[in-house]
Amino acid sequence: MLLALDDLDRETAVAAVRALETELFGCHAWSERAIRDELAAPARTYLFDVPDAVGGQGRAIAASDVRGFAGYWYDGDDAEIMDVGVGKAHQRQGIALGLMRAMIDRARLEGARRMLLEVAVDNEPAIALYERLGFERIGLRRRYYQPEGIDAHVMALELAPHPVGFAVPQRANDEQTN
Template identity: 55%
Template sequence: MLVGLHDIDRDRAIAAFAALERELFGKGAWSENAIRQELDAPARTYVFDVDEPDGSIRGYAGFWYDGDDAELMTIGVSKDHQRQGIAAAMLDRLLHDAELQGARRMLLEVRVDNAPAIALYRRFGFSIMGRRKRYYQPEGIDAYTMSADIRPHVMGFQTTQTTQTRGNDQDIHDNEGAAQ
């Protein structure tokens, strides 16, 4: 079950977030203090995947919205619960929330060696924009920068709209027929 940050005990969410960070990212994990600062920063939206029977937090994801672009800040799912659709559900929710807030596109960075994450992002319409050398520290791993349009960026007027499927059958509109 996906819940927003304001629908969950904050200290429990932070502790689970920090534990998952250590499990998933080792030396590159965000500290508990960094997580608190991130969650307290303005214009952040975070969701958590909570296992209904026992209430454990299996995943987290969040973005920052600056008034035009949304930036995926982080997404993580416990190793025991990966490949079960949790990351896809969280990403879909974040894209929906970003669209409701007015974002036109979402940006992100991903390790170049993280094939499962890259495949997930491509499934949701993200494409590679560029590469950031030695972005992930302390390992010095490069990152791809990726972006996906959330809402059409219309230049001129729009004559028709078509519907396409986002990652898991949520409707979004593209700008087919828009003047370029």
């Protein structure tokens, strides 16, 4: 079951993201302060995955109930993926795919034309997921992840068609042929 940030107690959301960040990214994990700032920042959308049985019981959700999370920032044109994480015990169960599809749908509804993200070039499972969703590599950020200096692919998914060239409105075109 996917829940929006507003569906969770803020302290639970912070604790859940911090726990998953630490488990997944070790010394690269966002600090509690960074997580608080990110979740409070304007124009952010965050989703959290919890088991259906937990989310449907009407009880308060604990940080340990959260299996995964994902979030993006939308600036009125592009939606930028800020963070995605699924606990190691819950990976390869479709959780990241569900979170990403829900974020793509929400970004489209908000009017985003494109979704962007960075991913470490050696994170093959994430790259495969993003490519499965239709993301394409559009650039490379050298030494993006520090201190190791790991490069990052910049990937994009077009959410709305971009007009190319000049299109004659259909009505004007019809009048010219009559």
